[in-house]
Amino acid sequence: GVLVFVVPVRHPGTVPDWAAVQARLHETARSIAAQDSRAWRAVVVAQAGAALPSLPAGFEVRRVDVAPPEVAPDATQQERYEAVRADKGRRVLAALPGTAGGDHVMTVDYDDWVSRRLAGTVEGHDGPGFYLGRGWRYDGGRFLSPVEAFHRVCGSSLIVRRSLLDVPDDVGQAGERAVRRHLGSHRFLPGDLQERGTPLALLPYRGAVYRVGVAGSVTGAWGTAQWLSPRQLRHPRAYARRLAALRPVRPAHRREFGLAPRGH
Numbered sequence: 001g002v003l004v005f006v007v008p009v010r011h012p013g014t015v016p017d018w019a020a021v022q023a024r025l026h027e028t029a030r031s032i033a034a035q036d037s038r039a040w041r042a043v044v045v046a047q048a049g050a051a052l053p054s055l056p057a058g059f060e061v062r063r064v065d066v067a068p069p070e071v072a073p074d075a076t077q078q079e080r081y082e083a084v085r086a087d088k089g090r091r092v093l094a095a096l097p098g099t100a101g102g103d104h105v106m107t108v109d110y111d112d113w114v115s116r117r118l119a120g121t122v123e124g125h126d127g128p129g130f131y132l133g134r135g136w137r138y139d140g141g142r143f144l145s146p147v148e149a150f151h152r153v154c155g156s157s158l159i160v161r162r163s164l165l166d167v168p169d170d171v172g173q174a175g176e177r178a179v180r181r182h183l184g185s186h187r188f189l190p191g192d193l194q195e196r197g198t199p200l201a202l203l204p205y206r207g208a209v210y211r212v213g214v215a216g217s218v219t220g221a222w223g224t225a226q227w228l229s230p231r232q233l234r235h236p237r238a239y240a241r242r243l244a245a246l247r248p249v250r251p252a253h254r255r256e257f258g259l260a261p262r263g264h
Contacts (some may be wrong), residue, residue, distance in 0.1 A: 001102030003122040003159065005032050005042040008091035009110050011068040012050050024111040024211065026053040031113040031258035033058055037120035043095035044110075064094045082180060088155075089184025093171050101163035104129050107186070112156040113138075113209040113257040121203065128164055128198040131190050132157040132207040136257075139213035143246040144253060146206070154210040155186045164198055209257050 007028060015021050025044070032042050033056035041058050048063045055061070069083035092107055099105060104122050108114060121130070135150035135157065151157035166178035181188045190200050253259055 001100055001104060001162070003035075003040045003119045004095070004099050004103050004105050004162075005040065005114070006092050006095040006105060006107045007032075007042060007044045007110050008088050008095075008107065009044060009046040009050065009052075011047050011066065011087070013068045018051065021110065022051065022053045026055075027258065027260055028108060028110050028112060028114075029053070029055050029059060031116075032056075032108065034116045034258050035119040036116050037123050039123040040119035045091040045094045062094050064091060066090050085180040085184030086176070087184070089179035089182075092183040093167065093174055093179055096162070096165075096167060096171050099162045101161070102126065103162045104159050105162050105165065106156070106159045107183075108156045108208075109154070109210070111211040112154065113211075113259060114156060115205065115207045115256050116258075117205065117256070118159070118207060122159060127161070127201060128193055129158070129160040129200050130203040130207075131159075131200040133202045134206045136206055136209040136253075137212050138209045138249075138259065139211070140260075142249055144209070144249055146245055146247065147210075150206075150208070150210075151186060151190060154208065156208045156210060158186050158189055158200065159203070160189060160193070160200065164193060164196075209259065 007025070009021065009025065012018050012021075029042070029044070032040070041060070042055075043060055043062055044052065044055065045062045045064055046052055048065045052061065066087065069087040071080050071083045075083075096105070104125070106114075106118070131151040132154075133149065133151055135147045135154060137145040137147050147153060166182050167174045182192070193199055249259060
């Protein structure tokens with residue numbers, strides 16, 4: 001099997017700046033395409049009619065006609081999460097036809113970056129897959145921040161053998177719970193697979209970078225300036241830990257993940 005990167009792109013109606021989405025998707029695609037091994041392919045799932053950037057060789061585009069998630073004004077936070085998971089899960093589902101049971105699938109948010117070593121690591125691996133327990137946080141500036149338990153905070157963090165997903169070959173028969181829980185979220189699958197006796201292995205290096213600190217990002221997480229703002233001095237020990245953990249972006253980081261500085 002090969003490593004199939006699945007990049008679900010949000011509905012244009014939920015994004016205020018579509019040009020920014022295209023720019024970030026271009027960076028993510030470039031990062032994926034830099035794999036050291038040729039044992040990969042990628043599927044971008046986008047709304048019918050949505051403009052996309054040019055994509056590298058090895059990519060295909062699947063178009064869907066999925067309405068944006070509807071959330072009532074008085075919806076609970078849990079209901080909002082469920083709506084987003086269902087929307088993302090349906091988009092990921094559209095990428096699965098044509099994948100073989102022995103392939104491994106990795107969902108990648110369209111504004112993140114991945115290590116060029118991933119396809120080579122998965123090549124020849126016939127186990128359940130990997131979870132990315134460690135990664136980086138990056139806001140486009142001069143520093144990276146290490147993230148532990150990366151698979152709990154970033155959607156670009158699981159590599160799972162296709163046959164272990166709760167989705168039949170005829171994806172039209174996929175259950176709504178599996179779509180939300182295993183395709184639309186990264187939080188449940190590691191525990192569910194552990195309970196089945198097919199646990200994911202820890203990827204032995206920092207395998208991805210998630211983009212933070214920019215408007216409209218998938219993660220919505222803080223950038224370095226927010227983490228280290230004077231207001232955070234109210235918690236001096238945590239502030240000191242964050243400051244000490246920062247790492248300058250090196251040429252090796254740019255080579256491994258395809259990082260581009262802010263504004264590029």
